Amino acid sequence: MNDVQxxxxxxxxxxxxxxxxxxxxFENLRKTxxxxxxxxxxxxxxxxxxxRFGEWQKFRTNLQDVxxxxxxxxxxxxxxxxGKAKVVYLWNRYKxxxxxxxxxxxxxxxxxxSLVNTFNPVPENAKVKELVNRVKDLDNRTRxxxxxxxxxxxxxxxxxxxxxxxxxxxxxFLIDAKGLMITNAHVVKNSRxxxxxxNKGDQFKAIVVRLDIARDVAIIKIDDDNFKQxxxxxxxxxxxxxxxAEPIFTLGFPRNEIVYGEGYLSAxxxxxxxxxxxxxxxxxxxxxxxxxxxxxxGEVIGILSAxxxxxxxxxxxxxxxxxxxxxxxxxxxxxxxxxxMSPKSSVSGLSKVQQVKKxxxxxxxxxxx
Amino acid sequence: xxxxxxxxxxxxxxxxxxxxxxxxxxxxxxNSIQALIINNNGSADDAKDIFQEAxxxxxxxxxxxxxxxxxxxxxxxxxxxxxxxxxxxxxxNRYSAPVENLExxxxxxxxxxxxxxxxxxxxxxxxxxxxxxxxxxxxLEAYYLQKRNMQDIAASFGYTNADNAKNQKYKCLMRLKxxxxxxxxxxxxxx
Numbered sequence: 001m002n003d004v005q006x007x008x009x010x011x012x013x014x015x016x017x018x019x020x021x022x023x024x025x026f027e028n029l030r031k032t033x034x035x036x037x038x039x040x041x042x043x044x045x046x047x048x049x050x051x052r053f054g055e056w057q058k059f060r061t062n063l064q065d066v067x068x069x070x071x072x073x074x075x076x077x078x079x080x081x082x083g084k085a086k087v088v089y090l091w092n093r094y095k096x097x098x099x100x101x102x103x104x105x106x107x108x109x110x111x112x113x114s115l116v117n118t119f120n121p122v123p124e125n126a127k128v129k130e131l132v133n134r135v136k137d138l139d140n141r142t143r144x145x146x147x148x149x150x151x152x153x154x155x156x157x158x159x160x161x162x163x164x165x166x167x168x169x170x171x172x173f174l175i176d177a178k179g180l181m182i183t184n185a186h187v188v189k190n191s192r193x194x195x196x197x198x199n200k201g202d203q204f205k206a207i208v209v210r211l212d213i214a215r216d217v218a219i220i221k222i223d224d225d226n227f228k229q230x231x232x233x234x235x236x237x238x239x240x241x242x243x244x245a246e247p248i249f250t251l252g253f254p255r256n257e258i259v260y261g262e263g264y265l266s267a268x269x270x271x272x273x274x275x276x277x278x279x280x281x282x283x284x285x286x287x288x289x290x291x292x293x294x295x296x297x298g299e300v301i302g303i304l305s306a307x308x309x310x311x312x313x314x315x316x317x318x319x320x321x322x323x324x325x326x327x328x329x330x331x332x333x334x335x336x337x338x339x340x341m342s343p344k345s346s347v348s349g350l351s352k353v354q355q356v357k358k359x360x361x362x363x364x365x366x367x368x369x
Numbered sequence: 370x371x372x373x374x375x376x377x378x379x380x381x382x383x384x385x386x387x388x389x390x391x392x393x394x395x396x397x398x399x400n401s402i403q404a405l406i407i408n409n410n411g412s413a414d415d416a417k418d419i420f421q422e423a424x425x426x427x428x429x430x431x432x433x434x435x436x437x438x439x440x441x442x443x444x445x446x447x448x449x450x451x452x453x454x455x456x457x458x459x460x461x462n463r464y465s466a467p468v469e470n471l472e473x474x475x476x477x478x479x480x481x482x483x484x485x486x487x488x489x490x491x492x493x494x495x496x497x498x499x500x501x502x503x504x505x506x507x508x509l510e511a512y513y514l515q516k517r518n519m520q521d522i523a524a525s526f527g528y529t530n531a532d533n534a535k536n537q538k539y540k541c542l543m544r545l546k547x548x549x550x551x552x553x554x555x556x557x558x559x560x
Contacts, residue, residue: 004539046546047513053494054514056487059386059428063421066388066395076399 142306143186149286168368171252171291177230179222183290191368236345252291253365270316298347423449497548505541
């Protein structure tokens with residue numbers, strides 16, 4: 001007998017399908033062969049379980065059928081909830097969901113309305129106005145930024161030599177040999193007294209002669225007897241726009257000493273497409289404001305003015321042509337009628353080191369209180 | 370007295386899985402159980418599930434021969450359903466307020482425990498058979514659950530003769546028994 005036949009015999013035995021002779025023979029086999037005996041015990045258990053399982057399944061199927069049947073004939077009112085029962089049912093089932101949904105809806109509504117208030121673009125008619133005021137808006141923003149930066153700087157940098165507490169601190173550079181300087185308007189506009197300090201540590205008093213807050217350009221004049229006029233300036237001021245990718249370098253006073261920085265012109269316009277300024281990539285710190293931006297010829301191409309707070313090395317500079325404009329406007333005052341600026345640079349062609357060496361004496365720290 | 374005889378007849382019919390008996394018990398009890406579930410944070414589907422579970426508990430009870438009619442079917446079904454629903458609510462963490470106790474109750478803890486044990490076993494069996502894949506699943510179901518004979522099975526499954534079908538069935542059975550007994554041992558050793 002092979003395994004298949006043994007199993008068949010076992011199953012017939014368990015079901016009681018054997019005739020008396022077979023049964024006698026099989027029971028003898030069970031007694032002599034423990035393997036067969038074990039198989040019978042094991043298989044009985046299995047068959048019992050299978051039978052119960054089968055009946056359980058059948059009963060379940062039957063219940064389903066009965067349920068469907070009774071529902072269809074309307075003898076039980078399953079899934080056909082009406083009136084109060086339905087309301088109670090829906091309420092019980094969804095009250096928690098409803099509570100959560102209501103909470104979420106409330107929070108969302110509040111959030112959305114606040115977001116809308118924050119980010120909603122100004123409506124169409126206000127846009128025209130915005131165009132008019134845009135420069136000013138930007139300027140305001142820039143100024144706030146710089147004030148913040150300078151406040152930080154004030155805390156961190158060592159105290160300057162002068163006794164009066166310094167509130168604003170920036171950089172400026174000469175545009176004529178007699179002592180006219182350019183810096184950012186935001187550096188000096190809130191100061192009563194202005195001092196400039198050169199790289200050797202000499203301090204001179206200065207006065208504001210022109211303040212152009214819209215362009216963020218200020219012209220100040222060194223008004224100090226100790227100041228010795230220079231014979232001429234080593235650099236020129238560029239009248240035309242510069243090209244993207246042009247290498248640039250900056251000089252400034254983020255600390256008590258002059259600091260050199262190197263980068264490139266990254267965009268022809270400034271923050272949010274501002275055509276007054278351009279974007280440069282250079283490391284700039286609080287105190288660099290008002291400093292000159294030079295191209296490789298040693299020509300001033302801009303005045304470093306602002307830095308984007310949330311982007312690294314994104315710095316904006318007022319384009320140099322506005323220096324000419326500011327000066328032109330200043331010339332209406334007869335005192336400054338004969339000021340001439342040269343677009344030509346005498347350090348052009350020199351190495352960076354030589355250029356900086358010659359230029360650095362014309363760049364000053366501007367301090368205001 | 371008459372009602373008692375009626376109920377006894379119903380239970381005997383239920384034990385034999387007679388549709389008429391099942392239908393009668395179903396019809397007479399379902400609505401009150403549905404009301405119970407729905408008034409206690411449940412849905413119509415929950416009600417159906419719970420009621421059918423309770424019916425299975427009753428079915429197993431009368432089949433075991435141990436069901437002495439010391440209470441009405443109604444009371445028993447209600448007690449079981451209530452207990453099952455409370456358990457379900459606790460599992461779902463939806464337990465809110467205690468289920469109202471309007472009807473008289475009989476203790477059903479033991480039966481429910483036995484029922485849960487059975488459910489586990491049958492689930493296990495169900496999974497084991499499903500995991501065999503075809504043709505084993507159908508072959509074994511036809512033979513052991515539908516109790517068809519091998520000639521019939523061989524013909525409907527397309528085997529050339531009953532012996533081929535027997536050989537195939539034998540292989541399938543060995544696989545199923547292997548799974549079944551490994552689970553069975555695990556199941557019992559857990560206790």
